[in-house]
Amino acid sequence: MxxxxxxxxxxxxxxxxxxxxxxxxxxxxxxxxxxxxxxxxxxxxxxxxxxxxxxxxxxxxxxxxxxxxxxxxxxxxxxxxxxxxxxxxxxxxxxxxxxxxxxxxxxxxxxxxxxxxxxxxxxxxxxxxxxxxxxxxxxxxxxxxxxxxxxxxxxxxxxxxxxxxxxxxxxxxxxxxxxxxxxxxxxxxxxxxxxxxxxxxxxxxxxxxxxxxxxxxxxxxLRGGEAALVEIGFGGQTPTADTVRAVLAGAHGASNVVLREQRGGRLLFEVESAPNANLRPALAATIVGNGWELYEMKSLAYSLEEVFLQVTRGDSAETDEALLEAPAEDLDAGAEGDNTEPEVQA
Amino acid sequence: MRNILTLATKELRSFFVSPIAYILIAVFALVFGIFFAVSVENFIRFFLARGQMGGNMPMDHHEMLLRPLLGTISTISLFLIPMITMRLFAEEKRSGTIELLLTSPIHDYEIVLGKWLAAMVLYGSLLVISLFDFAILLFMSTPEWKPILAGYLGLLLQGGAMISLGAFLSSTTRNQIVAVAVTFFASLSLWVAEAVSVFNTAAWARGVGYLSILAHFEPFARGLIQSKDVIFFVTFTFFWLFLTVRSLESLRWRA
Structure with a gap:
């Protein structure tokens, strides 16, 4: 057309x-x-x-x-x-x-x-x-x-x-x-x-x-792999965050593990996967296998906003730094759009 | 043709929903009314004075009263027409509505002719006001109607020419003030152009003199329809209308 x-x-x-x-x-x-x-x-x-x-x-x-x-x-x-x-x-x-x-x-x-x-x-x-x-x-x-x-x-x-x-x-x-x-x-x-x-x-x-x-x-x-957010609880004594991170990183397909938050006795991690890996089942198995309690697991998709910034920035960062101002402006606009959504649903 | 009329109607509507049409009509009615009253009074005084002196030469109504009055209309309209034409394109460019017109299935020349036609109708309604003044003469005498008709033909031709010039100038800017100022200046130049050629007979001076709008109107006021004057006004009109179309086109290229 x-x-x-x-x-x-x-x-x-x-x-x-x-x-x-x-x-x-x-x-x-x-x-x-x-x-x-x-x-x-x-x-x-x-x-x-x-x-x-x-x-x-x-x-x-x-x-x-x-x-x-x-x-x-x-x-x-x-x-x-x-x-x-x-x-x-x-x-x-x-x-x-x-x-x-x-x-x-x-x-x-x-x-x-x-x-x-x-x-x-x-x-x-x-x-x-x-x-x-x-x-x-x-x-x-x-x-x-x-x-x-x-x-x-x-x-x-x-x-x-x-x-x-x-x-x-x-x-x-x-x-x-x-x-x-x-x-x-x-x-x-x-x-x-x-x-x-x-x-x-x-x-x-x-x-x-x-x-x-x-x-x-x-x-x-642009995403390549996927990312998951997991919330883990520990029945008895709580291991150190580093220990848990190391174990999670050992799960099949996990490539990058970041501690997001410590909530009472529970830990929140963001785990990114290698491309084309089936991350979440492996992650669940690892957690349960270690005797920990899996409270929540959710898939994090990249928002188009991140994709957009990645595309517009990655393309030009080396050649033209001045341009970075423009996408930044658009990020604001995007955030503004985000903010309006909950208002409507409420 | 349908498009031209649609556009002309829309344009005319906006003349009459804004105060501009009424202001122009009021100003014209007032200014010409005063001129008319004063001229008629002078004419009557002159007539009576001559009677007392015992003169019995035949009086020429048209030459002594109507011709100067027609000339007055022609001069007043030189100053009012810029106010009619200033918004034609400048306003559309400023508000962005030109984008609607230029992306609709209408030709550029239809846009230009529609607007020109609307301005002509408004100008024509000014002329109609002056007809009321002339009608008063019917109560006092029997003026020759043919030379008056010739005069009005001249006024319409002159108006058409000035409006096309104003339309062009309006299409070159998005600022109405600029449009009215430049058109006004152009009117003044065309008005004084005649003065250059009065005593100077060099070729360039005669060339400039030829452009004088008033010089070409003068024969019409005398009741004379000459093809050379008609051709001048018609050519003048088409020349500027053509340039207006090109100016709209150039908008696409320069944007």
């Missing part, structure tokens, strides 16, 4: 996007992940025919963005970073205007506007001036605008920015719902968002694609 080959985009001497290639199959949700200034927005602007590529080909539904931009525009719904809203228009009037310039047939216009408003939960403000709407509503009107003409491809630049936690969850649900009938690319710097909404991730940094894979594979690939 989306086919990007060797795309480069230069502004004067500055290369914003450098020779990136990726493909998106119909109906998939792809997350575009990268630090600020990585080239996410530029790439999206090329996909929507807002900017022409400097080099390379971009095809959407088989149509080239340079040769047949009209065909591409008909098939793409786009939500830019700042929703393109006219503050002096009412929500409904604005959507009707968008429908008209997006070639929605007159007979269907009312129906489409109604549906888009319903889908994005803006029915209650349909008559309000956009200038008077809160940031969350504006974002959703922007989303309604993007999917109004029922495009095959949806391109969403940071669709959840500025929303409160409840709205973020609703928007993510909506996006997941839209996948299947639409092919979706969304950019974000909130990592949990990618983990929760997307099926595939394209991580870009400094204008280059540094990783492309499914969320699952990417996590595993």
């Amino acid at each position: 989306i086919d990007v080959q060797n795309l480069s985009k230069r502004y004067g001497g500055f290369t914003a996007v450098d020779d990136i290639s990726f493909r998106v199959e119909p109906g998939r949700i792809v997350g575009f992940l990268g630090p600020n200034g990585a080239g996410k927005t530029t790439t999206m602007r090329v996909l929507t025919c807002f900017l022409p590529p400097s080099r390379g080909t971009v095809k959407i539904a088989g149509f080239d963005v340079l040769e047949t931009p009209m065909e591409v525009k008909r098939r793409v719904g786009y939500l830019p970073e700042t929703p393109p809203l006219y503050p002096d228009m009412a929500v409904e009037g604005y959507l009707r205007f968008v429908g008209e310039i997006k070639e929605v047939p007159k007979a269907e216009l009312e129906d489409r506007v109604e549906r888009a408003m319903k889908r994005c939960a803006v029915l209650d403000v349909r008559g309000k001036l956009i200038a008077k709407l809160s940031k969350g509503y504006r974002q959703r009107v922007g989303l309604a605008q993007a999917l109004l003409h029922d495009p095959e491809v949806l391109i969403l630049d940071e669709p959840t920015s500025g929303l409160d936690p409840k709205q973020i969850l609703e928007t993510r649900d909506l996006i997941r719902e839209l996948a299947g009938e639409h092919t979706i690319i969304l950019s974000t710097h909130i990592l949990p968002e990618v983990e929760q909404t997307c099926e595939e991730v394209v991580i870009i940094n400094k204008g280059k694609v540094v990783a492309t894979d499914s969320v699952e594979n990417l996590r595993n690939r």
